[in-house]
Amino acid sequence: MLTITDVAWLDLLCLTGVGLYYLVKQVVIKKNPAPYPPGPRGWPLIGNVLDMPRIKPWLTFTEWGQKYGDITHIEVLGRHIIVLNSVKTALEMMDSKSTLYSDRPVLPMAGELAGFKDCVAFLPYGDRFRRQRKNLHRVIGSRTAVDVYNEIEEVETRRFLKRLLANPDQLQEHVRHTTGAIILRLSHGYEVKENNDPFIDLAERVVANASQATAPGAFMVDILPFLAKVPAWFPGAGFKHLAREWRETLEEMVSAPHKFVKDQMVAGTAPVSLTSNLLQGSDVSAEEDHAVKWSAFNLYAGGSDTTVSAIYSLFLAMTLFPDVQKKAQAEIDAVVGPDRLPTFADRDSLPYAEALVKEVLRWNVVVPTGFPHCVSEDDIHDGYYIPKGSLVMPNIWFMLNNPRTYANPEQFNPERFLAKNGKEPEMEPRTMCFGFGRRICPGLHLADASIWISTVMTLAVFDISKVVENGVEITPEVEPLQGTVSHPKLFKCSIKPRSATAHGLVEQDANY
Numbered sequence: 311m312l313t314i315t316d317v318a319w320l321d322l323l324c325l326t327g328v329g330l331y332y333l334v335k336q337v338v339i340k341k342n343p344a345p346y347p348p349g350p351r352g353w354p355l356i357g358n359v360l361d362m363p364r365i366k367p368w369l370t371f372t373e374w375g376q377k378y379g380d381i382t383h384i385e386v387l388g389r390h391i392i393v394l395n396s397v398k399t400a401l402e403m404m405d406s407k408s409t410l411y412s413d414r415p416v417l418p419m420a421g422e423l424a425g426f427k428d429c430v431a432f433l434p435y436g437d438r439f440r441r442q443r444k445n446l447h448r449v450i451g452s453r454t455a456v457d458v459y460n461e462i463e464e465v466e467t468r469r470f471l472k473r474l475l476a477n478p479d480q481l482q483e484h485v486r487h488t489t490g491a492i493i494l495r496l497s498h499g500y501e502v503k504e505n506n507d508p509f510i511d512l513a514e515r516v517v518a519n520a521s522q523a524t525a526p527g528a529f530m531v532d533i534l535p536f537l538a539k540v541p542a543w544f545p546g547a548g549f550k551h552l553a554r555e556w557r558e559t560l561e562e563m564v565s566a567p568h569k570f571v572k573d574q575m576v577a578g579t580a581p582v583s584l585t586s587n588l589l590q591g592s593d594v595s596a597e598e599d600h601a602v603k604w605s606a607f608n609l610y611a612g613g614s615d616t617t618v619s620a621i622y623s624l625f626l627a628m629t630l631f632p633d634v635q636k637k638a639q640a641e642i643d644a645v646v647g648p649d650r651l652p653t654f655a656d657r658d659s660l661p662y663a664e665a666l667v668k669e670v671l672r673w674n675v676v677v678p679t680g681f682p683h684c685v686s687e688d689d690i691h692d693g694y695y696i697p698k699g700s701l702v703m704p705n706i707w708f709m710l711n712n713p714r715t716y717a718n719p720e721q722f723n724p725e726r727f728l729a730k731n732g733k734e735p736e737m738e739p740r741t742m743c744f745g746f747g748r749r750i751c752p753g754l755h756l757a758d759a760s761i762w763i764s765t766v767m768t769l770a771v772f773d774i775s776k777v778v779e780n781g782v783e784i785t786p787e788v789e790p791l792q793g794t795v796s797h798p799k800l801f802k803c804s805i806k807p808r809s810a811t812a813h814g815l816v817e818q819d820a821n822y
Contacts, residue, residue, distance in 0.1 A: 343688075344695040347383035347392065349374065358384035362391075364527035365792065368678040368707035371395065375708060381694060386533055390700040392685075397715070397742055400704045403691055404683055404746035412748040413684035415701050418531045418538045420523035423553035425560045428600075429520075430608045431681060435748065438601070445605035446752040449496065449584045456755040459496055460654045463759055466492045467767050468651065471816045474772065478805035482622055485764075486514055489617045490610070492760060497609040498567040499574070499581030509567055516563045517615040519556040521793035526679060526703070528792075563610075568603040584609060613753035613760075615795045616676045620761050622798055623674035624667075628774040629786055629803040631722045635774060638666050638724075639808070642770050648811050652766040654759070663766050665724035665735075670761065671710075672739040673722050674788070678707035678796050680745055709742045771812035777802040 352358040361384060363370035374382040375395030382393040394400045404411045412435045421427040430446070433439040450456050470488040474481070490510045491502040502510055522528065529549055531537040542550040567585075574580035575589060588602040628635045641662045646652045657664070683702040690696070711719040715737050716726060726736040744754040751757070768774075777784045786801035807813040 342695045342697075344690050344693060346385075346390070347381040347694040347696075348378040349383040349393075350378075352385055357386050357388070358391075359386050359533060362386055362527050362533070364525075366678075366790070367526045368675075368705055371679065371703070371705040372708040375705065381692065383694070389533075390697050392696060392700050392702045394702065394704045395708050396712075397709050397737070399692070400709070400742065400746050403689075403696075403702065404704070404749070407689065407691075408747040410685055410687055410689050411683050411702060413686045414749075415682055415684040415699075416535070417524060418535045419529040419549065419553060420520065423531070423538060423550065423557070424519065424523050425557035426520060426523070428604045429611055430604070430752070431612065431749075434684075435686065441601050442605045442608060443752060445584070445588055445601065446608060448587070450609070450753055450756045453755050453759075456759050457654070459492075459756075460759070462495050463492055463763050464651075464653055464767075466495070467763050468816075470764065471651075471767060471771060474768070474805055475807065475813070475816045479802075481625060481803070481805065482618075482800065485618050485621045486510070486614075488764075489614050489621070489760060490514070493610045493614055493756075494567065495583070496756070497584050497606040498571050499583035499586055500567060500570060509563075512559065512563045512566070513610055513614065515559050516556075517611060517795075519559060520611065521615060521795045523553075523556065524681070524794040525792055526794075564603055564607045568606065609753065609756075612751055613757050616751070616753075617757045617760050619674075619676045619795055619797045620670055620757070621764050623676075624670050624761070624765055624768075625774055625803055625805075626786055626788070626798050626801055627670060627673060627722055628769070629776055629801070630788070632775065634666065634722060634724060635769065638663050638765075638769050642766055646770060648809075649815075651815055652763075652770055654763065656766070657762065660766060661728060662724060663769075664762070665727040667758070667762050667765055668727045668739050669722060669724040670765075671743045672716065672719075673710075674790065674796075674798055675707045675710050676743065676795060677745075678705075678790070679794075680704040680706050681749070681794065683747070683749060704742070704746060706742050710739055771808060771816055772805050773808050775804045775806075777804050 350358055350361045353360065371382070371393045372395065374393060380394065380396040380399045382395065384391050384393075394403065414432055414434055416422065417432065421432045426432050430439060430442040433442065448455070466488050469491075470484055473484040473487070477484070487502070487507075487510060490507075490513055494500040494502055494509060494513075500509060527533070531549060540547045540550070542554075571580055571583065571585040572589065575586060580586045585602060585606045588605065589599070594602070641660055642652060645659045646656055652660070680703060685696055685698055685700045685702060688696070688698045696702075710716070713719055717736070727738075729735050740754070740758070744751040744757075776786070784802055786803065787799055789799035790796040791799055807816065
């Protein structure tokens, strides 16, 4: 990984040329029509390159917001970066002015070098982007559309319960397997193997690579794009070898399941899926085939890693907050009873469980700094100049931890989302946790359904608690990890059937 520290010598080699460009730009550039938003003062030539955080950037962005206000501006080697620290401002800019704020920046490491440029999250706003979004909308664009797949969700979650019963120590692996199984059924009609499934293993590597490649400040090439032209043999260019490995893994993940569906269609055995639906009918052009292939991949890329993080966070929360777990279980017991597992048909009757899912999304933020938008034209917002080409980064972590929005945000309290004693619920976290405007996560309804059914089925049959080792109770650490998609730090917990009846329900439904 090529970082600012690792390539200090390369910076010195390049800064002369960058400095000359910067100085010329300052001389010839037209006068700004309004001031930039406030922000930390930069250095000559390099701007705020030393201020750009690489470890938990959401905390630094929060400090900037407290010091400079809801909109903060920095400039890194001529590139303007706008950080938003309020929901109101994010909605005003990225929703209300979505025609200006829906583009994507070119990310040299992830998009160009590692090959993710054809993924919908990286596409510039235009025809190709709209085509892929339309393809996804047909399958998962509304809760009604997602309801078609409720049975798949329920069957795969029952299998998840069986895996937990057999091997509770492999929690994260089970969550990943189940999430991948659901999405691959929808995207390619592929039913995964119980162990060592090749597509699951491949997909996990791809989403992990994507999270690393897009982490803010992780690679110098994203700050100095001309480094992409450095030969792979050049000292300090190890990032190019890493990118090549990531590209090869990505190409296999995009192409192999697609070929699987096409082969099944020829044989007349292809189950219904996003891919088979879009390829059905008249001859498909190479361009259309390419769009279908990437649309199906986007279903996995957009929904798998984020859903894994949220469900894993649920287990962490239940380990740390047993009183919340007991309340959710009492509601499930009262509504569902002991003789069956909850289903989506019970959702409207389980308001505390619904609030619990919302609090999980708020408490351990899955995508703390969102994914940067890019401004397609100059704009003046709230009296500040936002130049064309600026990166706009919403600090979603702070939005979900703002004490003005959420009382005692450090507390895990699902009841904040329930109307009580004349008090209105606090702000719906899904307003911001899935992104903004025309770049909102296309898989939000699928992710929401997966998190909900995992929550209620798990709590119906299992007690989750702290592990006791050598007579000492182990309290997990709440520590979000680096990456565009942030996961809780690995932790241990005890997962045991609530009763003999619950044990029987898991076994009974294992082969559903």
